[in-house]
Amino acid sequence: MNNLTRLLSKCVINNQLQTLKPSVAAIQLRYKCKEVVKPKPGNSVQYRRIVHYKDEYTVEPLKITHLAGRDPVSGRVVAKGIGGGEKHNYHWVKWVRDGPTEGPPRSERVVEIIDDGCRTAKLALVGVGDELKYIIATENMKAGDIIKTSRFIPRIPVRPNEGDAYPLGALPLGTRIHCLEKNPGHPMHWILAAGTYGTILRKFEDKVVVQLPSKREFAFDRTCMATVGRVSNVEFNKEHIGSPQRLRQLGYRPRSGLWQRKTGKHGRKIRPLPPMSKAPPPPKKPEQTIKLTLQL
Numbered sequence: 671m672n673n674l675t676r677l678l679s680k681c682v683i684n685n686q687l688q689t690l691k692p693s694v695a696a697i698q699l700r701y702k703c704k705e706v707v708k709p710k711p712g713n714s715v716q717y718r719r720i721v722h723y724k725d726e727y728t729v730e731p732l733k734i735t736h737l738a739g740r741d742p743v744s745g746r747v748v749a750k751g752i753g754g755g756e757k758h759n760y761h762w763v764k765w766v767r768d769g770p771t772e773g774p775p776r777s778e779r780v781v782e783i784i785d786d787g788c789r790t791a792k793l794a795l796v797g798v799g800d801e802l803k804y805i806i807a808t809e810n811m812k813a814g815d816i817i818k819t820s821r822f823i824p825r826i827p828v829r830p831n832e833g834d835a836y837p838l839g840a841l842p843l844g845t846r847i848h849c850l851e852k853n854p855g856h857p858m859h860w861i862l863a864a865g866t867y868g869t870i871l872r873k874f875e876d877k878v879v880v881q882l883p884s885k886r887e888f889a890f891d892r893t894c895m896a897t898v899g900r901v902s903n904v905e906f907n908k909e910h911i912g913s914p915q916r917l918r919q920l921g922y923r924p925r926s927g928l929w930q931r932k933t934g935k936h937g938r939k940i941r942p943l944p945p946m947s948k949a950p951p952p953p954k955k956p957e958q959t960i961k962l963t964l965q966l
Contacts, residue, residue: 731759755921758787767835775820790864808899839892
């Protein structure tokens with residue numbers, strides 16, 4: 671105890687510590703973090719794979735980089751339900767069906783029909799001259815069929831067969847179509863999923879009204895190209911998965927199975943609906959007091 675008293679008697683408190691600025695004091699940092707811009711899923715961006723396209727069109731399978739739901743820049747998980755799955759070859763589809771603007775249509779032959787694991791619809795390998803290309807196959811298309819392509823719009827609508835590509839203005843009303851161009855000459859097509867089709871309803875001025883699979887009606891330019899028929903693989907939406915292993919093969923990451931929202935164990939409980947209530951009328955406006963300021 672005597673030694674402790676001697677030590678404390680030698681200690682001197684310096685008042686200069688009070689004059690130090692708080693910015694000079696050193697603060698110990700235990701954790702270091704950096705801000706990472708993590709994108710949100712959606713916005714027409716897929717985090718399943720990156721396809722490495724070549725400079726020129728080819729029918730050879732293209733190389734793929736699997737993302738498994740991660741952002742390719744930061745590496746953070748964006749879509750949690752994506753991961754694993756069988757590796758499929760990606761076939762480059764030539765979206766633009768180009769043909770002559772005058773004269774008879776160009777004839778093309780279907781070489782074979784293949785299944786593409788990266789799409790819901792089947793693909794058709796089509797040959798014309800020395801050119802080979804992949805297109806979306808129709809419902810009843812088979813190897814050896816002859817399909818026609820033309821950009822000419824006659825005065826009388828044509829009688830198309832399944833798989834033919836014509837402008838909307840050249841097709842009769844009630845025709846089922848798919849691979850529809852949004853703008854003339856642009857390779858941005860609508861109606862590409864398996865088993866879907868659109869219907870030509872009516873025409874006015876230089877527009878053609880098409881009913882999409884969502885039952886919404888849009889007016890397109892009469893020169894927009896469209897393929898006649900329904901997209902192949904019609905029974906795709908009725909396919910039975912059967913087992914969790916099949917989901918893993920399709921590229922879906924498994925869930926824990928513990929989160930069951932409506933069973934009463936987690937989250938919202940199952941309760942009866944509240945009784946019916948009447949909507950009250952809108953409140954009345956307060957009456958305004960009128961003051962007469964006219965002097966007689």
